[in-house]
Amino acid sequence: MTKQAVIIVAGGQGTRMGSLVPKQFLLLRNKPVLMHTIEAFYNYNNQITIVLTLPANQLDYWKDLCNSYHFDIPHTTVKGGETRFHSVKQGLEAVAADTELIAVHDGVRPFPSAEAIARCFDTAATFGAVIPVIPVVETVRQITSSNSVTIDRENLRLVQTPQVFDGKILKEAYNQEYISSFTDDASVVEAAGHSIVLVEGNRENIKITNPTDLIVAEAFIGE
Amino acid sequence: MTKQAVIIVAGGQGTRMGSLVPKQFLLLRNKPVLMHTIEAFYNYNNQITIVLTLPANQLDYWKDLCNSYHFDIPHTTVKGGETRFHSVKQGLEAVAADTELIAVHDGVRPFPSAEAIARCFDTAATFGAVIPVIPVVETVRQITSSNSVTIDRENLRLVQTPQVFDGKILKEAYNQEYISSFTDDASVVEAAGHSIVLVEGNRENIKITNPTDLIVAEAFIGE
Numbered sequence: 073m074t075k076q077a078v079i080i081v082a083g084g085q086g087t088r089m090g091s092l093v094p095k096q097f098l099l100l101r102n103k104p105v106l107m108h109t110i111e112a113f114y115n116y117n118n119q120i121t122i123v124l125t126l127p128a129n130q131l132d133y134w135k136d137l138c139n140s141y142h143f144d145i146p147h148t149t150v151k152g153g154e155t156r157f158h159s160v161k162q163g164l165e166a167v168a169a170d171t172e173l174i175a176v177h178d179g180v181r182p183f184p185s186a187e188a189i190a191r192c193f194d195t196a197a198t199f200g201a202v203i204p205v206i207p208v209v210e211t212v213r214q215i216t217s218s219n220s221v222t223i224d225r226e227n228l229r230l231v232q233t234p235q236v237f238d239g240k241i242l243k244e245a246y247n248q249e250y251i252s253s254f255t256d257d258a259s260v261v262e263a264a265g266h267s268i269v270l271v272e273g274n275r276e277n278i279k280i281t282n283p284t285d286l287i288v289a290e291a292f293i294g295e
Numbered sequence: 296m297t298k299q300a301v302i303i304v305a306g307g308q309g310t311r312m313g314s315l316v317p318k319q320f321l322l323l324r325n326k327p328v329l330m331h332t333i334e335a336f337y338n339y340n341n342q343i344t345i346v347l348t349l350p351a352n353q354l355d356y357w358k359d360l361c362n363s364y365h366f367d368i369p370h371t372t373v374k375g376g377e378t379r380f381h382s383v384k385q386g387l388e389a390v391a392a393d394t395e396l397i398a399v400h401d402g403v404r405p406f407p408s409a410e411a412i413a414r415c416f417d418t419a420a421t422f423g424a425v426i427p428v429i430p431v432v433e434t435v436r437q438i439t440s441s442n443s444v445t446i447d448r449e450n451l452r453l454v455q456t457p458q459v460f461d462g463k464i465l466k467e468a469y470n471q472e473y474i475s476s477f478t479d480d481a482s483v484v485e486a487a488g489h490s491i492v493l494v495e496g497n498r499e500n501i502k503i504t505n506p507t508d509l510i511v512a513e514a515f516i517g518e
Contacts, residue, residue: 212452256445
C-alpha cells in the first residue's frame with residue numbers, strides 16, 4: 073500500500089451548537105465525535121499516519137479525554153491555526169516528507185465509509201487530487217441581488233471530505249498565500265493549477281454542525 | 296383564521312428505495328410515512344382541508360391502510376397525474392374555490408414543524424407566494440462541460456415544502472401549459488409572473504428518498 077496520512081481538522085469552539093462543548097467533543101454513543109472520526113481512518117488502514125489539529129486551548133482537554141476513554145489509536149496532535157487553511161498547513165508540517173497520499177478530513181464528520189475513503193485514496197493515486205461528493209436531492213435556489221432563482225440541481229454536488237491529494241501537490245499548494253475563497257482543500261489545490269476529480273461519497277458522512285445533526289448521527293451509530 | 300388547504304403529493308413507486316413498497320408507505324415508528332405527513336398539517340390546523348394525490352394503482356391500498364391503522368384524520372384522496380405538475384393540478388380541482396391560502400407539500404416529508412408551516416401560511420397571507428428554505432452547510436460544486444467549480448454556498452438555499460400560495464394565484468399558475476423546468480410549485484408560480492418569498496424552513500423536514508433517510512427519520516420520530 074502507498075504511504076498514507078490523514079490530517080483531521082477540528083476547530084470548532086461550540087457556539088453554533090448552542091452548547092459550551094465544542095462539537096468535536098460532543099458524545100456520540102457515549103464517546104466524543106472525534107474518536108469516532110479517528111477510528112474511521114484507522115479501520116480503513118491501520119498503518120495510516122493520523123495527524124489531528126486542535127485549537128491551542130483544547131490540546132490538554134483532548135489529552136485528558138484520551139486518557140479517560142483509554143483511546144489508544146496512535147495519532148499526533150498539532151496546534152491549529154487561525155483558519156482551517158492555517159490548521160491544515162500546521163498539520164502538513166507533521167506529515168513525513170515521503171508520504172505519497174495525504175487526506176484532509178473534517179473532525180466533525182465521524183462517518184466516512186471505508187469504501188468512500190478507499191475510493192478517494194485509490195483515485196488520488198492516479199489523478200493526484202480527489203474529493204468525495206453526493207448529489208443534491210432538494211431544489212436549490214440562488215439568491216440574487218433582487219430576488220432568487222432556481223438553479224439546475226442535476227449539475228450540483230455537495231462536497232464532503234476526506235479530500236485526498238498527492239503529497240507533493242498538497243504541500244506545494246499550501247505554500248500559497250491564504251485568500252478567503254479557500255473554503256476547502258480542493259479550492260487551495262485548484263488555485264495552484266490542479267484539476268480536481270470527483271468520486272462518490274457516502275450519504276452518512278454528515279458534518280455535525282447543529283443539534284439536529286447529532287440526532288441523525290446517533291441514528292447512524294445505532295445501525 | 297383564513298380558509299386554508301394543503302395538497303399533499305405522493306407519487307413514488309418505490310424503485311429508488313430498493314424496495315417494492317412506495318416510499319410514502321414505508322413504516323416510520325410502525326406507521327406509514329404519509330400518515331405522519333398528514334398529521335403534521337392536522338396538528339398545525341385541524342380545520343385545514345387536506346387533499347392527498349396518489350397514483351391510480353395505490354388508491355385502494357391507501358384506503359385499506361387507513362382502515363387497518365384506524366386513521367381518521369379527514370382528507371380527500373385524488374388520483375394523481377403523469378407528473379408532479381399534473382398531480383397538483385388534479386389536487387387543485389378538489390380544493391373549494393373560496394380557499395384563501397393553498398399549500399403544496401411532498402408526501403414523503405413527514406416532519407415540517409408547526410412553526411415552519413405557520414411561517415409559510417402567515418407570510419403567504421401578505422405576499423402570496425412563499426417557500427421554506429434552509430442554508431447549505433456543505434461546499435457546493437457545479438459541474439461544467441469540462442470540469443467543476445465551487446459556487447458560493449452563502450447565496451444558496453435548499454428548498455423544502457410546504458410551498459404556500461394565495462389560492463387564486465396558484466390556480467391561475469396551474470392553468471399554464473406544462474414545461475419540464477417546473478421542478479416545484481414555486482417555479483410554476485414564478486413562470487406566471489409572481490415573485491417568491493423565502494422563509495426559514497426546519498432542518499428536520501427531510502425528504503425521504505433513500506434508505507439512509509429512513510434511518511434519519513426514525514431518529515427524528517424518537518425525539
